[in-house]
Amino acid sequence: MARPTRVSRALSQNYLTDRTAAARLARLAVPHPKAGLVLEVGAGKGALTELLAPRCRRLLAYEIDGRLVPQLDARFRSASQVQVVAGDFLAARPPRTPFSVAGNVPFSRTAAIVHWCLAAPALTDATLLTQLEYARKRTGDYGRWTSLTVLNWPRYEWRLVGRVGRHGFRPVPRVDAGILRIERRRTPLLDPAALSGWRHLVELGFSGVGGSLHASLCRAHPRRRVDAAFRGAGLDRAVLVGAVSPDRWLRLHEGLEA
Template sequence: MVDRHAVDLVVKAARPRGLVLEPGSGEGALTVALAEAGADVVGYELDPLLAAKLKARTGLKIVKGDFTAVRPPREPFAVVGNIPYSITSKIVSWCLNAPELTSATLVTQLEYARKRSGDYGRWSLVTVESWPWFTWELAGRIGRESFRPVPSVDSAVLRVERRPEPLAGSGYQDLVELGFSGIGGSLHASLSTAYDGVGAACAAAGIARGTVVAFVHPDQWLTLAERLLR
């Protein structure tokens, strides 16, 4: 990332403070900006030469290694990074499974950010399944000209933030996975294989009988869970 305005957009969305882990520090444009904003940054870089140069130039803590192989800290922390597109899902999964993560602010492909944030008007399994615990926001767009080398697609800032308190409890994720399974050809049919009162629950959530599962808003899933998991 070579555009200072793009770096500033990421830092503004991240609101960094305390411990911040940065996957893929590269040449350090974002690393330095996060440190200047007051964060206690720990950068991770696979390339040993880049890692050594950045550490020597900035004096910041730069770890040579694979971020996704790192054990999450046992204290509250955030993740902020201009991450490799090829391992976006792997990094997002790592973040969602880290118990002390407070937020993740990631530069991803624009299409990925739009899918996960519901910007297309559709909702993915990953977003719906994690909705009681995390919010998802498309926090800004970054043109491809902001990078060197210039990629073939535009990017975006995707922010995932842990909620203060969960909105659902035990059984929610099983409910969602069954709903997305496609069993029976519709959401109503899928849920009816394991739950009673699906018709009434869908009506309470404002979900028409023939609604395709991808168009069911995460908040409607919360209503389904409230009715079906009693």
């Protein structure tokens, strides 16, 4: 009998053992069976891979832990649509054709994986099992919004679509997990020509220069125009920058660019 593979703390491994949660994650990641290309981050022992495979035409299952790759190869040898890729997902070159990303991501590498996804021109969506706190912060579930989410809001929608208790993993992590869904909008909320100005606005607003969002924006725009934009967005001048939702940022942008 083969000895069980020991968990690598350096790789932040927490295997998903809750099959109900895994099935839900697979359905959320690939809502329509026989989808095109899907990239799985951290295939582990193949629990999610097994559920994703029947739902897509091609599945690239990335696994950085070389000890697990032979097991994955053997498990999916008869699944012609599955290709096990030994190596770091973050070192992969994004496909040029439309693709999705799914996975139970190592908590310690979540930010880097999200940035990889956002930088991939052909990405259509990503469904990631992350620390619950990370998913809540990125989707405004705390009533506050982060600069990364606001910056990318015109092109991507961010949603918290599920939760998984920590006891659904082995070894058991210290915190629960959340299912984060990032979808590229079919029609962006801003024209490409406006994205540079949008980035400047959001980065200036989150800079903290001046002590408040209103004061920060007054460094680049006449106070009268900023006041009018705040009124148009329904914002109080004393509002904290993190409390401004993406839709109100869009109204601010519209008012300042008018």
